[in-house]
Amino acid sequence: MRRALQILLLAIPLAAAGTVIAAAKQPQQVRDLHYGEVLFHFYQRDYFTAITHLMAAQEQELLRHHHTEANLLLGGLQLSYGLLDEADRHFSTLLTPDSDPELYGRVSYYLTRISHQRGFHDKAFSTLQKIGKSDDKAMQAEVAVLGANIRMALGQNKEAADSLEVVKAPEGWEEYLRINRGIALLRAGEIEKGRAVLDNLGTARSDSDEMKALRDRANLGLGYELLRAGDPEKAREFLNRVRLRGPFMQAALLGAGWADAELGNYENALTPWLTLIQLASFDPPVQEAHLAVPYALTKLGDQQRAIYYYDHAIRYYDSEEAELAHAISSVESGALLSMLGQIDTGDSGGWLRSNSTLEEVPAGRYLIDVLSGHDFQEELKNYRDLGFLQNVLDDWLENTEIYYDMVDARRQAYAQRAPLVRQRLLEADAETLGSRWHQLQVRLQEQTTRGDPLGLASSSEKQQWEKLDSVQARLRALPAEPRFRDMLDRATWLRGILYWQIQSDYRARLWGARKQLDTLKQAVDEAASRQQRLAGQLETARAGFDGYDARINALRERIRKLLPQIQTARNSSSNRIQRLARQELESRNQRLVSYRNQARYALARAYDQLAGNPEARP
Amino acid sequence: MKNWLRTICSSLLLVPLLVAAETQPTGLQDEVQNLKKQVLELNRDLFLLEEELLFPSNTQVSVFVSMDVGEFFQLDSVTVQIDGKEVANYLYTQQEIDALVRGGVQRIHIGNLRNGEHELVAFFTGKGPHGRDYRRGATTVITKGLGPKYVELKIVDQTNNHQPEFDVKEW
Numbered sequence: 164m165r166r167a168l169q170i171l172l173l174a175i176p177l178a179a180a181g182t183v184i185a186a187a188k189q190p191q192q193v194r195d196l197h198y199g200e201v202l203f204h205f206y207q208r209d210y211f212t213a214i215t216h217l218m219a220a221q222e223q224e225l226l227r228h229h230h231t232e233a234n235l236l237l238g239g240l241q242l243s244y245g246l247l248d249e250a251d252r253h254f255s256t257l258l259t260p261d262s263d264p265e266l267y268g269r270v271s272y273y274l275t276r277i278s279h280q281r282g283f284h285d286k287a288f289s290t291l292q293k294i295g296k297s298d299d300k301a302m303q304a305e306v307a308v309l310g311a312n313i314r315m316a317l318g319q320n321k322e323a324a325d326s327l328e329v330v331k332a333p334e335g336w337e338e339y340l341r342i343n344r345g346i347a348l349l350r351a352g353e354i355e356k357g358r359a360v361l362d363n364l365g366t367a368r369s370d371s372d373e374m375k376a377l378r379d380r381a382n383l384g385l386g387y388e389l390l391r392a393g394d395p396e397k398a399r400e401f402l403n404r405v406r407l408r409g410p411f412m413q414a415a416l417l418g419a420g421w422a423d424a425e426l427g428n429y430e431n432a433l434t435p436w437l438t439l440i441q442l443a444s445f446d447p448p449v450q451e452a453h454l455a456v457p458y459a460l461t462k463l464g465d466q467q468r469a470i471y472y473y474d475h476a477i478r479y480y481d482s483e484e485a486e487l488a489h490a491i492s493s494v495e496s497g498a499l500l501s502m503l504g505q506i507d508t509g510d511s512g513g514w515l516r517s518n519s520t521l522e523e524v525p526a527g528r529y530l531i532d533v534l535s536g537h538d539f540q541e542e543l544k545n546y547r548d549l550g551f552l553q554n555v556l557d558d559w560l561e562n563t564e565i566y567y568d569m570v571d572a573r574r575q576a577y578a579q580r581a582p583l584v585r586q587r588l589l590e591a592d593a594e595t596l597g598s599r600w601h602q603l604q605v606r607l608q609e610q611t612t613r614g615d616p617l618g619l620a621s622s623s624e625k626q627q628w629e630k631l632d633s634v635q636a637r638l639r640a641l642p643a644e645p646r647f648r649d650m651l652d653r654a655t656w657l658r659g660i661l662y663w664q665i666q667s668d669y670r671a672r673l674w675g676a677r678k679q680l681d682t683l684k685q686a687v688d689e690a691a692s693r694q695q696r697l698a699g700q701l702e703t704a705r706a707g708f709d710g711y712d713a714r715i716n717a718l719r720e721r722i723r724k725l726l727p728q729i730q731t732a733r734n735s736s737s738n739r740i741q742r743l744a745r746q747e748l749e750s751r752n753q754r755l756v757s758y759r760n761q762a763r764y765a766l767a768r769a770y771d772q773l774a775g776n777p778e779a780r781p
Numbered sequence: 782m783k784n785w786l787r788t789i790c791s792s793l794l795l796v797p798l799l800v801a802a803e804t805q806p807t808g809l810q811d812e813v814q815n816l817k818k819q820v821l822e823l824n825r826d827l828f829l830l831e832e833e834l835l836f837p838s839n840t841q842v843s844v845f846v847s848m849d850v851g852e853f854f855q856l857d858s859v860t861v862q863i864d865g866k867e868v869a870n871y872l873y874t875q876q877e878i879d880a881l882v883r884g885g886v887q888r889i890h891i892g893n894l895r896n897g898e899h900e901l902v903a904f905f906t907g908k909g910p911h912g913r914d915y916r917r918g919a920t921t922v923i924t925k926g927l928g929p930k931y932v933e934l935k936i937v938d939q940t941n942n943h944q945p946e947f948d949v950k951e952w
Contacts, residue, residue: 192884196845196931196952199886206880211821218825219832246814281810545813552820559827566834714830721823725816732812739809 194228195220201236210244211551238270245548247277260293268295272302276309280537284316304336311343320351338364338377345381349388361385365404379409386418395425413439413448420455429459445483445529447754453479454758457765466773473766480759487752490529494744500546500737529748542739549733556722556729563719570711577704588698593691600680600687607676616666619673624665631658832891840893841929844869844901848881848936854915854945855908856881856936861890862902868892886933894925903934905947921949 193199197220204213217237220226226233234257241250251274258267271293278287291310297303307330314323324347332340341364348357365382369375382404389398399422405415416435423432436459439452457472493499610618620628631654638651665672832841844861856878861869869890873881881887902920909915923932931952939946 193847193886196843196886196888196933199847199884200845200888202883203877203880203885203887206883206885207876211824214821215824215828218821219828222825222829244817246818248811248814249818541810545809548817549813552816555820555824559824562831563827566830569834711830711834718823718827718830721819721826725819725823729816729820732809732816735809736813 195226197223197225198229198233201233205236205240208243210240211555214240214244235266242270242273242277245277245544247274247281250274264295265297267293268297269302271295272306272309275313279309279313279316280541284313287313288317300331300333301336304330304332304340308339308343311347315347315350320347321353323347324351324353324356338367338369338374342377342381346384354388354392358385358388362401365401375406376410379405379411379415383411383415383418386415386422390418390422390425395422398422399426413442413444413446417448417452417455420452420459424455424459424462429462432459433463445486450480450483450755450758454762454765457762457769461765461769466769470766470769470773473762473769476762477759477766480755480762484752484755484759487529487748487755491745491748491752494741494748497741499744500740529751539740539743542736542743546733546736546740549729549736553726553729553733556726560719560722560726563715563722566715567712570708570715574705574708577708581701581704584697584701588694591690591694593687593694596687597691600683603680603683607680610676611673616662616669616672619669619676620665624661627661628658631661836891836893836929838929839927840895840925842890842892842894842899842923842925843888843929843931844890844903845886845931845933846871846881846889846936847886847933848878849938853910853938853943854905854936856905857907859889859906859934860904861934862904863892863894864899889934894930896925896927898922898924901932901949903947903949905934905936905945909945910943915945917945917947919947919949921951923951 193202197216201213201217201220204210204216214237217226217233217240221233221237234253238250238253238257241247241253254270254274258270260267271290275287275290275294278284278290291306291313294306297306307327311323311327314320314326324344327340327344327347330340341360345357345360345364348354348360351357361381362385365378365385367374367378369378382401386398386400386402386405389395389401399419402415402419402422405411407415416439420432420434420436420439423429423435433456436452436455439449440456442449453472453476457469457476460466460469460472617625617628634654635651635658638647638654641647842863846859848856856873858870858872860867860871871887871889877887899922900920901923902918904916904918906916919934921932923930933948933950933952935948935950937946937948
């Protein structure tokens with residue numbers, strides 16, 4: 164049991180979700196084939212099929228050797244498939260603090276994690292307390308970060324920072340703990356402490372891309388925090404640490420320019436901003452840099468170049484606005500959803516699965532932030548999962564139509580064959596067989612009482628005996644000549660020999676007869692039972708066909724009832740996806756309009772200044 | 782412009798790193814959960830009905846494939862013949878092989894057979910020891926009785942001779 168739980172600990176939704184805890188590599192010992200079949204689907208992350216087969220096998224009582232594991236696995240599968248409430252209820256009945264502590268802790272961890280993801284922070288905080296301390300240090304770190312995020316979501320920033328301070332991080336986790344602690348401290352108002360933690364992280368050496376990106380993020384965050392706090396000199400120091408080939412390069416260049424500008428060093432500010440506007444990008448830092456470059460040139464008194472760059476910026480914003488208008492109309496016409504439907508792989512989904520690439524989605528380049536956002540991703544999973552359910556039920560609706568025909572075909576075959584079978588049953592009446600066997604038994608009993616060996620003679624012996632009787636009778640009827648007398652003596656002698664042979668074998672013959680009668684009894688009983696069953700089946704078959712019809716009807720009714728509900732939910736989901744995308748695009752559009760208005764206003768001012776200063780004219 | 786700075790700062794600093802941003806719970810999520818639960822239960826009932834109708838227990842025969850360790854044999858495909866007729870020919874993906882190695886069991890065939898004896902032949906194709914192409918067959922006679930018949934085709938590593946072994950087990 165203990166071993167089974169250990170395997171399960173690794174197998175439950177960790178395979179789908181864990182960043183640290185690898186899925187079980189140790190083979191599971193399967194003692195019920197149907198349990199192994201469930202595992203086969205589970206290991207391929209086909210949760211829908213795995214749950215269906217597991218529930219069907221439980222219904223058919225095919226999991227006798229894996230009863231407990233199957234129940235636990237069902238909870239894990241439900242959790243992976245996004246049936247949080249169901250999994251919660253399931254585990255509540257199966258697990259108590261007295262159960263295997265590691266399993267209890269791990270299940271509680273996943274309940275906590277999903278509750279937090281769904282925004283149920285109070286519930287998440289409650290299940291967090293049940294997790295307990297794992298022997299696995301990576302798990303300890305993961306729990307600590309999860310706990311800190313829940314506390315931050317509940318506004319307990321100080322407690323979040325404190326909880327991260329006491330955790331001993333294993334390799335690969337220290338940076339995550341530090342950045343989360345730095346964030347918690349800043350949010351708790353402990354600015355200096357928070358800065359110190361992030362500063363320390365920002366200078367940490369690392370070889371992995373993941374850690375380098377984390378370091379960049381800490382430096383960028385701290386740089387902007389210092390800019391907001393009015394310390395551009397220090398901010399520049401942190402922004403300079405961000406790698407120019409990393410994912411945060413654009414934001415760092417923009418911030419570095421602003422730090423220089425805040426210090427009044429517009430010449431220096433131009434370097435990162437000019438680099439930005441040369442990028443073929445429509446990301447917000449590049450958009451803003453298009454406005455920032457002429458702004459710096461104006462500050463430097465270079466009105467002519469400022470006019471050139473304002474003009475350039477307006478053209479850039481115009482072209483971008485046209486693209487955005489196209490993207491918005493694509494979203495409104497449903498092209499986004501149609502594309503999302505096309506890239507749907509048809510797998511059964513689940514909340515712990517990630518969505519596939521969205522590169523081909525129209526307007527995708529504008530929607531990077533919203534598409535990668537948790538809210539959108541969750542909605543997309545709902546949309547896809549509902550689509551999968553819809554397909555499953557549509558298929559069943561089609562298949563069950565054929566089942567009617569199958570049942571009808573069987574009904575017709577029954578109608579044709581049943582009379583013939585009944586006739587055969589009458590002919591081979593089991594009752595007659597039984598009474599014949601009973602007669603044989605009476606005869607054997609009489610034979611045993613009588614003890615006459617001739618009663619058990621074989622048919623050939625009986626023929627011989629009768630022949631000798633006849634020969635003797637004929638010889639006696641002949642004249643009393645010596646040659647006839649010799650022949651009669653010889654026949655009498657032969658008769659004696661035959662009788663002696665039969666008599667000497669009598670016990671064995673009696674035993675053999677009894678044995679044959681017993682064997683016959685079994686066969687007669689079986690025939691009677693089979694006949695009875697067959698007769699019963701003949702009577703119930705008709706009712707069985709009607710029963711199938713009723714079952715198919717009831718199941719089809721359930722399908723018909725569910726399909727519109729799924730469609731309604733899917734429509735709500737698609738509306739929400741479209742709304743989220745439209746909101747993002749419109750907010751980008753508004754920002755763009757604002758930038759362009761500022762550029763136009765600044766351009767007009769620059770022309771005015773140029774008009775008031777004839778020396779500056781070209 | 783300062784506003785944008787504030788947006789960047791908050792998005793960079795306030796979003797937890799490991800767990801994605803929080804979302805507001807919606808009624809739709811509960812509804813999706815409820816629909817998934819109902820469809821799963823319905824799917825189970827339909828699955829059971831289908832099996833009962835298409836493969837009644839008195840004639841049902843299922844053939845399963847399992848693998849133990851799999852170090853000496855990298856499975857590519859399995860072909861199953863019953864009474865000389867091919868009933869399954871399956872080519873495996875890496876994901877399916879991983880699932881088998883970890884203890885999963887694949888139902889490769891479900892069908893119907895009359896009571897009595899039947900010859901089952903399975904061919905296993907893949908890479909054997911030292912990466913050589915490998916094709917082996919296993920033959921057995923199965924006896925179909927009254928209830929459903931389950932047959933397991935097992936690929937087992939033999940450590941004594943570093944060779945794979947192919948067993949057929951009747952359940």
